[in-house]
Amino acid sequence: MESMQALPHFGGKLMSAQVSTLLMRELKSGIFSNCKKLPSEMELANMLGVSRTVIRDSLSDIEREGFIERVRGIGTVINRSVVNMTHRLDLKLEYSDLIREGGHIPHTDLLHVSLVSASEHIAAALGIKSGATLIKCDKRILANNIPVIYSSDYLSAEMFSGIELHEINWSEPIFDILERCCGLTVATDVTEITPVIGPAEIRRMLNCSNENALLKMEERSYSRPTHPVLYSISYYTEFFNFKILRKKF
Amino acid sequence: MESMQALPHFGGKLMSAQVSTLLMRELKSGIFSNCKKLPSEMELANMLGVSRTVIRDSLSDIEREGFIERVRGIGTVINRSVVNMTHRLDLKLEYSDLIREGGHIPHTDLLHVSLVSASEHIAAALGIKSGATLIKCDKRILANNIPVIYSSDYLSAEMFSGIELHEINWSEPIFDILERCCGLTVATDVTEITPVIGPAEIRRMLNCSNENALLKMEERSYSRPTHPVLYSISYYTEFFNFKILRKKF
DNA sequence: AAGTGGTCTAGACCACTTC
């Protein structure tokens, strides 16, 4: 536990976020990767050269994600099964991450980008006027050449004013495009999940047999604070084993 | 904003938890139900007669659940769409709550309780020896008399030593039974979700037609800290519209 | 009794946004 170093004050970034990132790295594969508990809050504060308040802020975050559990009189217990858990639907927003996590290589094909008029439903989700112009981006995603997702993304065209749409590489993750072209960071997202048989055309594109069901996901993505930027509908095959950590409020 | 009152120190219960509960109530249907922002941390501290630290602890929790977003230089922004969101899979562990949230009445039938021997898979999930005795509780759940869930719960029989099993009302929520009979509180739970067609017998019990898919949920529930107490497999019909709030870590 | 996390106080300064 001697190899941790004091953190420098780094412009812009928040201290507690840095501490969280550092602790998670050490929990997954660093000096805490074989421990049952973390050092006490006081020890951590001294090790990293920050106050106990900062440590506690960071530990709260990590605890809420399920990675640790703080118990009075005992200490900060590490939840190994959660630390090593893959395919966490509640912490990853990008399917490319989820595919890579399973040791597969993501790839996009059947890409189709078009301009459409916003239906009432989608306009409400994006907080724009019904009938406004939308960019619709349809694509199929493969994992090691097996089709696993079909998705349709809807974005307000207004956000891309002054940008040549055909110069954008739409096969890239949509969040990366939003970041680079619009300067928008998506950090939170509400997803509605439903098991479905799904439309015949989509089943065909995903090579579904009669025994296969699909997971329909309807997503609303928000940039800080609380500004809707993306609506999307996608169909996932049984290829994925999504896991969710659930906590009582 | 004058109608909030200072909180009394209440034996045993934690201050910040009380503040969270109070703020959530006011956010949902109280004095903040029509606001875009919360008062500043200092104001809240004064209003409730606690320190700013307590307010910040409480706001961290509420923020992590997505209900608010704190922005430096701006304030604490309320995320209305999340506050009003129902059927949050990540915050509710009990299907009876989810059914009632939709305005329906939950009801259990086709109840069957038996003793079985633990398979290797389940033994590993529950942290017990393969072959140990398990209580298996199968049931069908209805919402307003429509069958919507079929579930099988597995519990280590050892936890119920000295208790007459037939005196337990197994149609009650399993978490209530664990609490009352074993003194165990389940607060966290890892659920794996997969869209499936599902076994024919279960499809029959859930009145599935050819157009219906099912959501298979494999759950591992833990009591504090990190102690597995329940394994269960259940099938949910398309009746539910589960929503998940997802945040990038 | 000693050590842990949980809560609390009363100040202070910094970084950021808005006016």
Place this chain on the structure above:
DNA sequence: AAGTGGTCTAGACCACTTG
């Protein structure tokens, strides 16, 4: 310049578990 949240200090007491 004023107000916000983010961090910090330097204490303090409590509830709980272990020796």
